[in-house]
């Protein structure tokens with residue numbers, strides 16, 4: 001399992017670390033309650049909130065390999081031959097693409113993204129995508145293209161992949177005719 005501190009995918013902290021709030025508040029209040037002699041059930045309730053936070057934090061950072069780690073390929077059948085090229089549409093900081101490149105060592109991939117505005121990733125840049133790919137040791141098999149998925153020119157240039165990794169719908173024009 002990869003530590004949640006290795007990669008920087010730019011997910012806002014309320015997504016990755018929100019459970020710290022019930023942990024600190026719940027366990028803090030429980031400790032205070034013990035000290036001040038609160039009723040047992042009140043102390044217990046705060047303790048349960050703290051423990052719920054701990055369980056949530058552990059699940060967030062372990063399930064499917066963890067939220068702040070490269071995404072596991074959800075199906076063994078995806079690019080099962082282990083080779084080919086993939087176009088990750090809306091790749092952002094690269095969690096899905098890097099996960100795929102790690103799982104399929106002979107696959108190469110292109111990260112297509114507008115890299116502007118906010119779609120759940122803070123300070124989204126192609127540089128960060130490549131930085132994460134370097135950390136994973138897959139940067140030699142990854143590149144980035146900055147453009148809109150619905151841009152005909154970009155799509156024509158990129159119509160080279162064997163497989164598409166798609167994340168949609170993202171904003172107006174997110175649905176495109178003629179997708180493979």
Ligand SMILES: C[S@@+](CC[C@H](N)C(=O)[O-])C[C@H]1O[C@@H](n2cnc3c(N)ncnc32)[C@H](O)[C@@H]1O
Pocket residue numbers: 009089090091092093094095096112113114115116119120121124147148149150167170171173174
């Ligand atoms: C929720 S993020 C997902 C990023 C990444 N796939 C992940 O799993 O972490 C959605 C991404 O889609 C990109 N995006 C939104 N609209 C787009 C468009 N029209 N063309 C290309 N990328 C777009 C955003 O910039 C953002 O990086």
